Amino acid sequence: MRTQAKNTDRPMAGKPFLRVLNGETVKPPPVWLMRQAGRYLPEYRETREEAGSFLDLCYTPELAAEVTLQPIRRYGFDAAILFSDILVIPDALGQKVWFQEGVGPKLSPLAGPSDCRALQLDAVEAHLAPVFATLRILARELPTETALIGFAGAPWTVASYMIEGGSSRDFLRAKAWAYEDPEAFGQLIEVLVEATSRYLIAQVEAGAEALQVFDSWAGIWPEPEFRRWCLEPMAAIVQRVKAAHPSVPVILFPRGAGPLYEDVALECGADGLSLDTTVPLGWARKRLQGKVTLQGNLDPVRLIAGGEGLDREVERILKELGEGPFVFNLGHGIDKSTPPENVSRLVERLRAAYVTS
């Protein structure tokens, strides 16, 4: 939580995205979109083809930098997010990870605590060296006004893939493990807190100017487990990152946290919160925006549908959140069926909304 909001009358110099995370209100608000690099862009599909596998794309710095830059060239977003995936952490810890065409991520699932003991924390930074090389290229090549975001998955979300062996509808295995053997599950979470903190610190040292932590599946827990497996690990990561780099802004995305977004705002020490699509904006403005910078939360399906419905929704979000520190974004990642021209329409509307007023 921020202790003091900045004066908004005299804008400071610097990248708009970073100024807003520092508590300023900037009009029009800076904009970027979760999963802005991806299959909805023909140029991404071409580079992806060239790379071979998805992980090869993540681990080839020139190509990963290229796909990071593609949406910046097309749309002039205010921030570029490193092209990688949250599952490079289990990969770096020694768990087998692959991406199956048309299916999604696959991992050879952890069977229990003995498998966790085989995870190799020591190899994390060396294994992820290509990611740091990507960031160094981007720090050099991005336009001067564009901020560079590094990211990682939150421990619970990453653990869920490690235990389930891929995406899951109900998280039965992962949740049952946490309920049956919280001590062993806690050890896995602790390994992930450590690996993720080191990884994020190294990203800052390679040129990331802000960090986002994705807890995409935070919304499936009762409150006590949400605190133990989502909020506390994220708070620990923020604390470790800030101990190494006090001024680097951190955004948390506890998707589905509902009213517990407020606890995250108060207790995690983050600079920004990314709101999922279901968070009511009047509530967010009153309860959260004085404490942290807000980011969000256009329904990604609005971007598929496009048209005047999209325009009206952009206006509604701006009206609700645009008078405080705010970053325009989606409530979840952009879908692969999104027409690229609807993204242009969004960015144009957002910036045009401030031309006449």
Ligand code: CP3
């Ligand atoms: O935002 C960006 O443009 C940066 C890159 C990025 C990717 N994944 C690239 C990607 C980021 C920030 C992520 C985060 C991520 N990955 C999350 C958290 C955010 C969220 O969406 O909830 C999660 C849960 C994952 C795990 C993951 N990776 C899944 C479930 C999938 C398959 C679903 C899908 O969209 O294909 C991936 C693959 C993936 N990660 C793709 C991209 C561009 C598509 C892979 C391809 O090109 O075939």
